[in-house]
Amino acid sequence: MSAYLILKHLHVTTALITVVLFAVRLLMDLVGRPGWRQTPLRWIPHANDTLLLTAAIGLVVVTPWMPFVHGWLTAKIILLIGYIVAGAFALKPTLSKPFRVVAAMLALVQVAGIFHLALFKPAFG
Numbered sequence: 471m472s473a474y475l476i477l478k479h480l481h482v483t484t485a486l487i488t489v490v491l492f493a494v495r496l497l498m499d500l501v502g503r504p505g506w507r508q509t510p511l512r513w514i515p516h517a518n519d520t521l522l523l524t525a526a527i528g529l530v531v532v533t534p535w536m537p538f539v540h541g542w543l544t545a546k547i548i549l550l551i552g553y554i555v556a557g558a559f560a561l562k563p564t565l566s567k568p569f570r571v572v573a574a575m576l577a578l579v580q581v582a583g584i585f586h587l588a589l590f591k592p593a594f595g
């Protein structure tokens with residue numbers, strides 16, 4: 471298998487896992503089980519996200535796609551920063567529930583935007 475296909479499979483698989491693990495942690499908090507923070511669920515999402523971003527950098531190297539040249543990719547990176555910030559607020563147990571719900575919705579909307587940009591690669595910018 472080519473480096474491109476390996477990176478692409480790794481990127482897409484870890485992209486799906488990141489959303490699943492985010493949703494699982496949100497749901498655990500929602501049903502009053504914050505104890506996941508004392509389980510491997512504390513570090514597995516970070517390991518997955520490291521693989522996701524490593525594969526992303528690999529894809530930028532092996533494909534002609536370039537951030538700040540292709541608008542969809544630039545927009546993807548901006549939304550990624552938004553997803554990380556909103557996601558961190560959504561999972562912070564010290565913040566109020568309404569604030570965390572809004573942050574969770576913002577995170578999910580932004581990650582949906584990332585998938586949309588990745589799949590359709592609209593030409594703009």
Ligand code: HEM
Nearest residue numbers: 481482485526527529530533535546547550584585588589
């Ligand atoms: C949460 C973050 C991310 C998610 C969920 C995500 C998701 C995806 C998905 C699903 C694809 C496959 C699209 C297809 O099948 O055509 C893709 C492609 C791609 N992603 Fe990401 N991505 C993320 C972050 C990034 C970042 C940060 C970069 C660059 C620095 C990046 C670079 C790329 C490139 C270059 C492709 C195109 C590969 C190709 O079609 O040949 N991704 N992304």
